[in-house]
Amino acid sequence: MxxxxxxxxxxxxxxxxxxxxxxxxxxxxxxxxxxxxxxxxxxxxxxxxxxxxxxxxxxxxxxxxxxxxxxxxxxxxxxxxxxxxxxxxxxxxxxxxxxxxxxxxxxxxxxxxxTDGAGALSQIEDALPDLASRKAVLIGLGGAGIAVAAYLAGAVKELAVANRTEAKAKEAAIRLGDNVSSVPLPLTTEQLSDCGVLVNCTTAGYQDGPAGTPLGAEADTLITALPSDALVYDIIYQPLETELLGKAAARGLKTRNGLGxxxxxxxxxxxxxxxxxxxxxxxxxxxxxxx
Missing domain, CATH: 3.40.50.10860 (Leucine Dehydrogenase, chain A, domain 1)
Structure with missing residues (x-):
């Protein structure tokens, strides 16, 4: 071995x-x-x-x-x-x-x-009791991302998925249900203006991964576009506060990391x-x- x-x-x-x-x-x-x-x-x-x-x-x-x-x-x-x-x-x-x-x-x-998807959904539901009425946007469709998307799709009004490889996002949207669509990266302020849950399932911000956020160079502008009652959820827990969560918290938004x-x-x-x-x-x- x-x-x-x-x-x-x-x-x-x-x-x-x-x-x-x-x-x-x-x-x-x-x-x-x-x-x-x-x-x-x-x-x-x-x-x-x-x-x-x-x-x-x-x-x-x-x-x-x-x-x-x-x-x-x-x-x-x-x-x-x-x-x-x-x-x-x-x-x-x-x-x-x-x-x-x-x-x-x-x-x-x-x-x-x-068990990734079930664990993430329990944390998001705990933060947002009205989750069923919300639109969610999820970035990153690796192993954990697909799992979270699969569980989240059944719990929200609409789910948009985005991935660095756009074909993978389109394939996932077809697989995951009628209320799921794919959107290209980078995201736009229009796509986030009615987003009640923004979920990061990429490695952006991970302590041994790429620096920055999954939102790219326009992160500050895109965070500002989110509704004031939105949740920003990041599956990363090393560090406990990624750059994405730090920017969201600075704007006064609800945040959760991946520890739960x-x-x-x-x-x-x-x-x-x-x-x-x-x-x-x-x-x-x-x-x-x-x-």
Whole structure:
């Protein structure tokens, strides 16, 4: 297994979970959350980060499947879409989205699930009780973006999706429902003037990603175009306040980062990999208190 990795996870427990990504060893929060839940459930297990390149992903997944100590875990960028073809089967929601952010073992099979969208939607609904009457604009249709868009489409009046590759946005709009349309980038003030929820699912502003915002050079003007009661939601939580959220907060808009989404998607994923270990409330409490 080590031949496929760019880090040394140092597994010492009888069971283990994994967060797979390009560089999760540099600060992914999932191990902190999962390990708190393992401790609360008195399970001799730990989640470890595994840094793996796209070229080594297939080999690593095969090695994990062969190791009965592996119970599942999380999937981070950039593997959420590519890993779907390497698993034995997908849950229906993950298959519809075309991306996986959680894995669990079912006998000899590795099963892919997607909990990103559910976690994000719970946070947005908490901030906006009138979400059903609002128009949303979502930027970025990678693995997490597609998942959030799929859940958000069923909860808002209208959803417009935008992506650096416009063809991908058009394809997603067709797949996601009649109330979903695609819009090109860069966005315009007209598109945001009646937008009640602006969602960033790109890596713009991430601490190890590109600087700036997904709105480009006209970010200040576009933020000003949003209604005064709009929510700006960013799935990034490293840092806790991205440049996008900082600009929105300076204008007095509601903002949420991805920390709550990260918690809720982890709670759901933990339960899939550890059925019956703890109630969902106890998992959430353990993870929330992990810091």
């Amino acid at each position: 080590q031949d496929f990795l760019d880090n040394d996870p140092n597994i010492t427990t009888s069971k283990y979970a994994v967060i797979l990504g390009l560089t999760p060893s540099r600060g992914a929060r999932s191990p902190l959350l999962w390990n708190a839940a393992f401790k609360a459930a008195c399970i001799d297990a730990a989640m470890v980060p595994m840094d793996v390149t796209p070229a080594n992903l297939a080999g690593l997944v095969a090695a994990l499947k062969a190791d009965k100590r592996y119970i599942g875990g999380a999937v981070a960028v950039p593997h959420k879409q590519a890993i779907a073809a390497l698993l034995d089967r997908l849950e229906p929601e993950a298959e519809r989205i075309g991306a996986v952010n959680a894995i669990y073992r079912d006998g000899d099979d590795l099963v892919g699930a997607n 989404m990260n918690l809720d998607q982890a709670v759901i994923a933990f339960q899939k990999a550890n059925p019956g270990a703890l109630t969902i409330d106890r998992v959430r409490d353990a993870m929330r208190n992990a810091g």
